[in-house]
Amino acid sequence: MRRYYITTDYPSDIRLIQLANRFRLIPWPSRDNPVWTMRPPRPWPKNCYALTARTDQEGLCEQLRLPLKGVIDTMASDASVACFFQNERRAALVPSLSLLLTGQALYTADIAFIFTRALADRLNFSAADFDAIRMVVHESLVNALIHGNLRLSSSLRRDGKHFFKYARMLTDRLNDPTFAQKSVRIRAQWTDNLLEIKIQDEGAGYCVTPTARSELYAASGRGLKIIADVADACTVSDYGREITLSFRRTDKRSFLTSGGKPYLMPHRPDFSRARVFVAKKNPVRVQLVTQLLKSMGVTFIKTGDTDFAKVRDILQFNPDLVILDVLKTEDPGVRLLEHLKADPDGADIPVLAKIPAAAPRVRREVL
Numbered sequence: 001m002r003r004y005y006i007t008t009d010y011p012s013d014i015r016l017i018q019l020a021n022r023f024r025l026i027p028w029p030s031r032d033n034p035v036w037t038m039r040p041p042r043p044w045p046k047n048c049y050a051l052t053a054r055t056d057q058e059g060l061c062e063q064l065r066l067p068l069k070g071v072i073d074t075m076a077s078d079a080s081v082a083c084f085f086q087n088e089r090r091a092a093l094v095p096s097l098s099l100l101l102t103g104q105a106l107y108t109a110d111i112a113f114i115f116t117r118a119l120a121d122r123l124n125f126s127a128a129d130f131d132a133i134r135m136v137v138h139e140s141l142v143n144a145l146i147h148g149n150l151r152l153s154s155s156l157r158r159d160g161k162h163f164f165k166y167a168r169m170l171t172d173r174l175n176d177p178t179f180a181q182k183s184v185r186i187r188a189q190w191t192d193n194l195l196e197i198k199i200q201d202e203g204a205g206y207c208v209t210p211t212a213r214s215e216l217y218a219a220s221g222r223g224l225k226i227i228a229d230v231a232d233a234c235t236v237s238d239y240g241r242e243i244t245l246s247f248r249r250t251d252k253r254s255f256l257t258s259g260g261k262p263y264l265m266p267h268r269p270d271f272s273r274a275r276v277f278v279a280k281k282n283p284v285r286v287q288l289v290t291q292l293l294k295s296m297g298v299t300f301i302k303t304g305d306t307d308f309a310k311v312r313d314i315l316q317f318n319p320d321l322v323i324l325d326v327l328k329t330e331d332p333g334v335r336l337l338e339h340l341k342a343d344p345d346g347a348d349i350p351v352l353a354k355i356p357a358a359a360p361r362v363r364r365e366v367l
Contacts, residue, residue: 007052015075046069047069073183098185103174106144116133117130132231137199139226148202150170152169185198199243200238200241205241272299273300277304321350322351
């Protein structure tokens, strides 16, 4: 099967020529005319890939607007590109979109947003589905890059003392060719009823064990729990180096098929009119909780920092639920909770507080 390529790089780029010759890629429409400087003279081929070192936010968005089969980072190793095309051959007849990116591209650009928007352009799914897919793809890519290819442990981010070491190691490994040249493969394929996204890293892997209920309160592994809760199905394989996310594409979500027999799924509550106030200190966690709420259908969301949030801000928003962090007994979240419950208008508002598992004193004070 013939494969074609386009590029925004210089056509005489040595790495570009090496990849094209090694994998027998045909330039389209010509080696001397990058595709978006001219009007395509004929219909797009079905197997056309972009070979480019321009993997910044703008460059990837520009390329994925085109009817391409995938985008390949020319900084990736020959072995990574060979594995990429091997996976492409296995499912050549299925509609798909693939990316092969190295560490710098994954770290500097919002790949989850870019990839999800490209899928939305092709599949026309809803805003709620967009947020849900973007969130789980983002979490999966972070795991693939940080814990997989760069081999950085989450234990380094548990406190300020170790966080500086984590930041230094992250910078060093992103600039170390041994780690930086490792790639992550992202592949989406779909049918009329199902969207499947597969993310593979080139790390050392780990021993995959079934997720126990107690692991939800562990210091690590909660990202995978969130992914499994948001996606319709989640499978981890190849010793943790590969994760497969599945999403149903039908609006009739009340029925699934198991062994050829349909069975009734539990009714999904309607949260479209729910109002939630999120008070957290960490902006990354604020974004994560916000995206999770949106994936559940919540549209009225207001956020605030626990250090500066006022009771009147909460009461003016009139929330159905308040979510806040309470990390220690002197935490601003405790004072905010006390003032909210002392106000007659806020005494009956439900509060969901995140408390460290190893802090029974904080739990007693909040309760």
